[in-house]
Amino acid sequence: xxxITQSPKYLFxxxxxxxxxxxxxxxxxxxxxxxxxxxxxxxxxxxxxxIVNDFQKGDIAEGYSVSREKKESFPLTVTSAQKNPTAFxxxxxxxxxxGRSYGYTFGxxxxxxxx
Amino acid sequence: AQSVTQLGSHVSVSExxxxxxxxNYSSSVPPYLFWxxxxxxxxxxxxxxxxxxxxxxxxxxxxxxxFKKSETSFHLTKPSAHMSDAAEYFCAVMAGTxxxxxxxxxxxxxxxx
Numbered sequence: 001x002x003x004i005t006q007s008p009k010y011l012f013x014x015x016x017x018x019x020x021x022x023x024x025x026x027x028x029x030x031x032x033x034x035x036x037x038x039x040x041x042x043x044x045x046x047x048x049x050x051i052v053n054d055f056q057k058g059d060i061a062e063g064y065s066v067s068r069e070k071k072e073s074f075p076l077t078v079t080s081a082q083k084n085p086t087a088f089x090x091x092x093x094x095x096x097x098x099g100r101s102y103g104y105t106f107g108x109x110x111x112x113x114x115x
Numbered sequence: 116a117q118s119v120t121q122l123g124s125h126v127s128v129s130e131x132x133x134x135x136x137x138x139n140y141s142s143s144v145p146p147y148l149f150w151x152x153x154x155x156x157x158x159x160x161x162x163x164x165x166x167x168x169x170x171x172x173x174x175x176x177x178x179x180x181x182f183k184k185s186e187t188s189f190h191l192t193k194p195s196a197h198m199s200d201a202a203e204y205f206c207a208v209m210a211g212t213x214x215x216x217x218x219x220x221x222x223x224x225x226x227x228x
Contacts, residue, residue, distance in 0.1 A: 004158075031214060040124065042205065042220040043159075050214070058215075090158055100214045101166035103149045103207075106158035 002027045006091050006107035012115050013078065013085065021076045021110045023091035030096035032074035033104065036060060037088040046089075049074055050096060078112065086114050117142045117210040121219035129227050134178075134193040136222045138206030141187065146210040148189040150180055153203045153221075162204075165189060176200070201226045 004025045013019045023032065031050050035043040045058030049068040063082025068074055074093075078085045088111050092104040122137040140146055147166050151159040163174025170182040180191045189206060206219040 006158075033215075035218075040220060043218040045215065048215065088156075092159075094214060096214060100209055101147050101164065103147075103161050103164055103209075104159075104216055106151075106160070108158045109156065111156065 004091055004093055004105055004107035006089075006110050008110060009108070011110055011112045013112060014115060016080045018077055018079050019112065021078070021089055021091075021112070023074045023076065023107060024072055025074075025093045025105075025107075026072060027093055027105060028071070029093035029105070030071070031094045032068070033092045033094075034058075034064075034066065034074070034076045035090045035092065037090060037109075043090065046076065085112055087112060117146065117208045117217050119206045119208045119217060119219040121204075121206050121222050123222055124220065125223045125225065127225040127227060128196045130198055131195050134191070134196045134200065134224065136191040136204050136206075136224065138180075138189045138191065138219060139187050140189060140206075140208045142208060142210040144211050146208045148180075148182060149207040149209070149216065150174065150178070150189075150191050151205045151207065151218075152176075153205065155202075159205060162191070196224075196226045198226050198228075200224060 007022045033048040034046040047066040049055035065077045091107040094104045118141045120139045149164045150162040163172045165182045173179045203223045207216045
């Protein structure tokens with residue numbers, strides 16, 4: 001079955017470390033997204049990519065970086081510059097501009113904790 | 116700019132009672148509207164969507180929502196709550212040329228016996 005796979009499910013980071021969250025999709029979707037979820041704040045957009053080798057900052061991009069070298073993959077790196085990285089991270093994909101009415105398909109999330 | 120406001124961060128209903136979760140949107144152009152459900156430590160699952168066809172939209176698990184342009188609302192309802200409906204619900208809007216979804220802050224639904 002097609003879907004989005006996020007790994008790992010739980011991740012622990014030490015102060016000053018960079019960590020990378022994986023997101024892979026086999027839906028043949030053009031667009032991919034990273035959201036951060038904190039209690040009471042809903043989902044906030046970190047980065048998104050409409051096409052391979054291109055991506056744009058979302059509302060809270062500071063302290064994060066991404067790459068889109070393959071259509072199927074959109075990894076997110078949480079850098080040491082992100083001062084409060086403890087959160088639940090969700091990856092999503094969509095058909096893209098032509099399929100705007102379809103909405104997004106979400107992965108099952110990665111919970112990142114700073115220790 | 117597009118936005119959604121979900122009224123009530125927590126809603127509690129008795130099993131068998133009506134569920135009503137409120138969502139108001141803001142958009143300068145005709146929007147697409149979505150409701151998603153999230154169970155603990157999981158991703159979001161699409162419940163239903165409004166895409167400018169019928170204003171009353173039926174979704175999975177017995178949920179439905181009505182698009183009311185005059186009230187800029189897209190409230191989610193279910194006639195009879197089940198214990199399994201306990202989860203967090205998010206309303207989202209997509210409008211204009213962008214394909215970005217903007218989410219509300221969520222409403223946590225509690226179902227009691």
